[in-house]
Every structure is written in C-alpha cells, then in structure tokens.
Amino acid sequence: MWVEKYRPKTLAEVVGNEQAKSEFVKWLSDWKKRKVKELGVFFIGPQGVGKTSLAYAAANDFGYQFIELNASDVRTESAILRKLAPISGTISLDSFSSSEFIRKDIMVFLDEVDGIYGHSDRGGLGAIMELARQRNILLILSANFPDAVKHKELLKNFKRIYLHPLSPRQILIILKRICETEHLNISADILQKISMKSRGDARFAINTLHMVAMGHPLPEDLEVNLTTxxxxxxxxxxxxxxxxxxxxxxxxxxxxxxxxxxxxxxxxxxxxxxxxxxxxxxxxxxxxxxxxxxxxxxxxxxxxxxxxxxxxxxxxxIPGDRVRYVEKIPDYVFSKVIYKSRSEKFNEIINSLKRRLHCSRRKIVQYMLPYLAFLAKNNRRISGLSKDDINVMLSVLT
Ligand SMILES: Nc1ncnc2c1ncn2[C@@H]1O[C@H](COP(=O)(O)OP(=O)(O)OP(=O)(O)O)[C@@H](O)[C@H]1O
Ligand SMILES: [Mg+2]
Missing domain, CATH: 1.20.272 (Zinc Finger, Delta Prime; domain 3)
Known part of the structure; x- marks a missing residue:
C-alpha cells in the first residue's frame, strides 16, 4: 500500500506540523540526557496527520528500534508483556530495569490509546503507567480523542504534543512526491481536488491518489497510468x-x-x-x-x-493465461465510493428492467437477477442489456 510505502523514514520527510516536530525533537534530546520530567510523549491529533509517521521517523533519526503496538492488543498487563516479550526473551515488568532490553534503545509506539480505559480493560492503563514509570523504554502514546477523565493520568504525566490537519498545500507536496516516484501523470487539477477534499488527512489523500492511479473512479479527462x-x-x-x-x-x-x-x-x-x-x-x-x-x-x-x-x-x-494479479482497492472508504457508483448503475439497470418486465424491484432482485447473471456468465446475450450492464450485475452479485 502506498500509505506504507511512502511513510516518511526521516524527520526531514515529515511534512508540516513543524511545531509538533520541533517539540518532539527537543523532548527526545532531553530524554537522552535524562532531563525530562514526563514519563513519555502523548501525540494527540486527528487521523492521518502523521502521528505514527512522526514517531517512526524520529525513531530512525535517533537510532531507536521502533515497535508499534495497537492498544487493542495490549489491554491487559499480561498482554503488553506478551507483546514485548519477543524483543528480549521472556520479560517481566521488573526486568525492564535490568535486562539488556534497555540497551537496545527501543521506542514503543502505542496507538489508539483512546480505546483503552481503566477498569474495564483489566489494568491496561495501569500497566502502561507502570511501564512508563520505569523510564527505561521510550513510550510514545497516540490518540485521536483522549478522554479528559478516563485518560487523566496519562494526560497529566506525559508530554502532550498536538498535531493538526495538514493544509491542502502540504498534502499537495506529499502527493506530488508520490507521483514523481511512481511516474504518474495525473493532472494538477485532480491533485488539487484530492488535496482540498482530504481535509488535512494525508492517509485519505494518498489512498485517493492510489485509487485514481488504479482507475477508480476514472474521470473522463484524467490521464493516468492504469496499472500500478x-x-x-x-x-x-x-x-x-x-x-x-x-x-x-x-x-x-x-x-x-x-x-x-x-x-x-x-x-x-x-x-x-x-x-x-x-x-x-x-x-x-x-x-x-x-x-x-x-x-x-x-x-x-x-x-x-x-x-x-x-x-x-x-x-x-504459474500458467500465464489463467492467473492475473489485480491490486486491491486500498481502503474501505474507497470501496464505499466504488460500491456507491456501482450501486447507482445497478439501480439504473433494475429500474429499466422494472419498466420492461412490469414487476417489482424485489421480484427482479430475488428471482430474476440470479437467472440473468447465469445467462450472462454463460455468454448468452440478453436483449436490452449491454455488456457493461451485465458486468455491473455480475460484480454486484458475485
Ligand atoms: N506529515 C506527513 N508527512 C508525510 N506523509 C504523511 C504525513 N502524515 C501522514 N503521512 C502519510 O499518511 C500515512 C498515514 O499517516 P499516519 O499513520 O502517520 O497517521 P496517524 O496520524 O498516525 O493516523 P491515525 O490517527 O489514524 O493513526 C503515512 O503512512 C504517510 O504515508
Ligand atoms: Mg497512527
């Protein structure tokens, strides 16, 4: 997926959020010198603005091994330990302070912290706090909407760094870079549109670009390289x-x-x-x-x-005539877009069948479509339906 392929690898590649970037860099340098009072860093900001990317890039630049955990995987203390165990054999919370684990300079990035609560998650938050108190591994938390009450302890003890939506101009920079590397020829107009529509979410923008590059949906005036x-x-x-x-x-x-x-x-x-x-x-x-x-x-x-x-x-x-690779649509948002355009076309066909066959939509969908699809699949012509119509039907039905 392009969002992964083009994840910034160094801080210099992270676009925008300059203040967050410099605060983070300053904090990291202080952490190295053991001059910080906070237990770790808490990134707060909407989706796709570069929270994970900023941590990942900084880990590379500062020479940390980057370990990304999803909060839903680590709701309990034992789950956190289980997840971290492979890094250094079996460990316990106590052993963080003495094992060679520390010397490896690990940055643990804990995503979706807003999904973890206190009691209901059997100690997940407590375990995070305890882990952080040891101050031996660098712990970076990330959330879209932390809860002022439920996450009070984390908000109080971690250095909060806020990230904001990227501007259309910044999104455009990211998209243009990708176009260059992928040798894509996409009009400035389309790129403008994507960057305006993404509302500061770089993931959305990149996925949309990916989708356009794959030909979905394909505006008539667009010149794209259809295969990735x-x-x-x-x-x-x-x-x-x-x-x-x-x-x-x-x-x-x-x-x-x-x-x-x-x-x-x-x-x-x-x-x-x-x-x-x-x-x-x-x-x-x-x-x-x-x-x-x-x-x-x-x-x-x-x-x-x-x-x-x-x-x-x-x-x-592999028999070349029987296998073909089609790259998947990268994100659920876009399958929805495609589904919508497909379903609009689908409805059009159903309506025309309704008029011609004088029966209800339900009857057509329940009784006739499978039959029509069967005919179409076996290459029988169906009068009044074009090849395109049939393809739409098949794609919805199968
Ligand atoms: N500031 C940025 N500069 C360059 N690329 C970015 C930036 N922000 C995001 N991206 C691109 O968008 C993708 C998604 O970003 P990222 O995973 O960092 O977002 P996030 O803020 O962690 O989102 P979420 O809240 O959903 O976890 C990245 O893989 C990267 O390709
Ligand atoms: Mg993230």
Missing part, C-alpha cells in the same frame, strides 16, 4: 517463459521482493487453478517467505540471490 507498478511487475512475471527473463524482471522491478511474492500468492489464491497446482506453487512461496524472514531478522542478505531464483521458478510454474 506492482501489478505490472507481477503480471509480466507470470508471463515469463524462461528463468533468465524472470530473474531480470524481478531484478529490474521497482517493487520490493516481498511485495512481489505476496502479490503472487494473492493472485494464486484468487485463481481457479486446481488444488494440487496451487499446493505446488504455495510450497515454493512458503520457502521464499522463510528465506525473506531470515533476511529481515538476521540480515542474511547473501541468500537474496536464492530468493530471486526461487521467485523466478515460482513464476514459471
């Missing part, structure tokens, strides 16, 4: 006929290896290949997965060549 780079790589790869060709495709692609093999497995899962063929392909993909984890965890980069070789072999196993 990942979809192009994967679909080209599936078509390759020999090893060398496939290896070249992978090596020269702009997409990352993990994106490619995940996309491949998605394409296989959605295909109609028979079970034994799928099993054969998934077997190779799972080997790739194991290797990739070794690279990610242990930095064994020398096995990357094997991974590329294996990925090439996998793609050769």
């Amino acid at each position: 780079p990942l979809a192009k790589t994967v679909n080209d790869l599936i078509q390759c006929k020999d090893h060398m060709e496939a290896i070249n495709k992978i090596s020269y692609s702009l997409s990352r290896i993990d994106e490619i093999y995940r996309a491949l497995s998605e394409a296989i899962a959605n295909s109609n290949l028979d079970t034994s063929k799928r099993a054969e392909i998934f077997d190779l993909i799972s080997k790739i997965d194991v290797f990739m984890r070794k690279i990610a965890k242990k930095g064994q980069w020398k096995i990357l060549r094997e991974v590329i070789y294996l990925l090439a072999s996998t793609s050769l196993l």
Whole structure:
C-alpha cells in the first residue's frame, strides 16, 4: 500500500506540523540526557496527520528500534508483556530495569490509546503507567480523542504534543512526491481536488491518489497510468517463459521482493487453478517467505540471490493465461465510493428492467437477477442489456 510505502523514514520527510516536530525533537534530546520530567510523549491529533509517521521517523533519526503496538492488543498487563516479550526473551515488568532490553534503545509506539480505559480493560492503563514509570523504554502514546477523565493520568504525566490537519498545500507536496516516484501523470487539477477534499488527512489523500492511479473512479479527462507498478511487475512475471527473463524482471522491478511474492500468492489464491497446482506453487512461496524472514531478522542478505531464483521458478510454474494479479482497492472508504457508483448503475439497470418486465424491484432482485447473471456468465446475450450492464450485475452479485 502506498500509505506504507511512502511513510516518511526521516524527520526531514515529515511534512508540516513543524511545531509538533520541533517539540518532539527537543523532548527526545532531553530524554537522552535524562532531563525530562514526563514519563513519555502523548501525540494527540486527528487521523492521518502523521502521528505514527512522526514517531517512526524520529525513531530512525535517533537510532531507536521502533515497535508499534495497537492498544487493542495490549489491554491487559499480561498482554503488553506478551507483546514485548519477543524483543528480549521472556520479560517481566521488573526486568525492564535490568535486562539488556534497555540497551537496545527501543521506542514503543502505542496507538489508539483512546480505546483503552481503566477498569474495564483489566489494568491496561495501569500497566502502561507502570511501564512508563520505569523510564527505561521510550513510550510514545497516540490518540485521536483522549478522554479528559478516563485518560487523566496519562494526560497529566506525559508530554502532550498536538498535531493538526495538514493544509491542502502540504498534502499537495506529499502527493506530488508520490507521483514523481511512481511516474504518474495525473493532472494538477485532480491533485488539487484530492488535496482540498482530504481535509488535512494525508492517509485519505494518498489512498485517493492510489485509487485514481488504479482507475477508480476514472474521470473522463484524467490521464493516468492504469496499472500500478506492482501489478505490472507481477503480471509480466507470470508471463515469463524462461528463468533468465524472470530473474531480470524481478531484478529490474521497482517493487520490493516481498511485495512481489505476496502479490503472487494473492493472485494464486484468487485463481481457479486446481488444488494440487496451487499446493505446488504455495510450497515454493512458503520457502521464499522463510528465506525473506531470515533476511529481515538476521540480515542474511547473501541468500537474496536464492530468493530471486526461487521467485523466478515460482513464476514459471504459474500458467500465464489463467492467473492475473489485480491490486486491491486500498481502503474501505474507497470501496464505499466504488460500491456507491456501482450501486447507482445497478439501480439504473433494475429500474429499466422494472419498466420492461412490469414487476417489482424485489421480484427482479430475488428471482430474476440470479437467472440473468447465469445467462450472462454463460455468454448468452440478453436483449436490452449491454455488456457493461451485465458486468455491473455480475460484480454486484458475485
Ligand atoms: N506529515 C506527513 N508527512 C508525510 N506523509 C504523511 C504525513 N502524515 C501522514 N503521512 C502519510 O499518511 C500515512 C498515514 O499517516 P499516519 O499513520 O502517520 O497517521 P496517524 O496520524 O498516525 O493516523 P491515525 O490517527 O489514524 O493513526 C503515512 O503512512 C504517510 O504515508
Ligand atoms: Mg497512527
């Protein structure tokens, strides 16, 4: 997803919210010198303005290992410990102060803190406070709407940093950067529209751009590259006929290896290949997965060549005429947009059928649509319905 791909990696890449940025940097430097009185930092601000991104970028710049936890995963003390345990074997709250855990300089980012309450969450807030009191790991909290009463303790003891919606101009900067990297040719007008409509939410803006780039919905005057780079790589790869060709495709692609093999497995899962063929392909993909984890965890980069070789072999196993990768619509907001436009078209068709067949909408939907869809699926012509109409019906029904 582009929102992840384009998450700022350094503070310099975080657009806007200058005050929050400098407050945070100052606080972090003081924390390093043990000069702060607060237990950690509490980011407060609406969705998609860069709370997670700011923490992540600062962690990179300041050399912290970044660990992101969702509050819903860590409602209880034991859940928090369970989540953090893999970092340093089994730990207890006490051992935070003495284990090597501390020396690793870890930034724990706890998202959606507004979802945690006191008693009902069996100690979640208490555990956070206790963890923070040890002052051994850097704890960053984040929330959209903290509750003045329920989160009183956190608000009192953490350095509050407020982030604000980005301005259209700032959103535009982010979108233009992405367009450049993706070699997208999208009109200034559309970019303007997206940045105005996003109301300061960069995630919304990037997802909308992604959707437009994928052709959904496609205004007539828009010039876009319909396939995303990942979809192009994967679909080209599936078509390759020999090893060398496939290896070249992978090596020269702009997409990352993990994106490619995940996309491949998605394409296989959605295909109609028979079970034994799928099993054969998934077997190779799972080997790739194991290797990739070794690279990610242990930095064994020398096995990357094997991974590329294996990925090439996998793609050769896939019958190019029967599998196709379609990149998913990135966000529920946009599936709604698409669903809406689809359902408008759908209603139009139903209304025209209503008039022609002299019966109610319910009868058409309940009794006739499945039958019409069956005919359409079997390539029978249905008088009065265009191919497009039929596609709309099928997409709603299936
Ligand atoms: N200030 C920014 N500069 C550059 N990119 C940004 C900025 N803010 C957000 N983005 C982009 O939007 C995406 C979502 O932002 P992020 O996850 O940081 O938002 P958030 O404030 O943590 O939202 P939420 O409250 O929903 O957790 C990021 O992955 C990044 O691509
Ligand atoms: Mg976030």
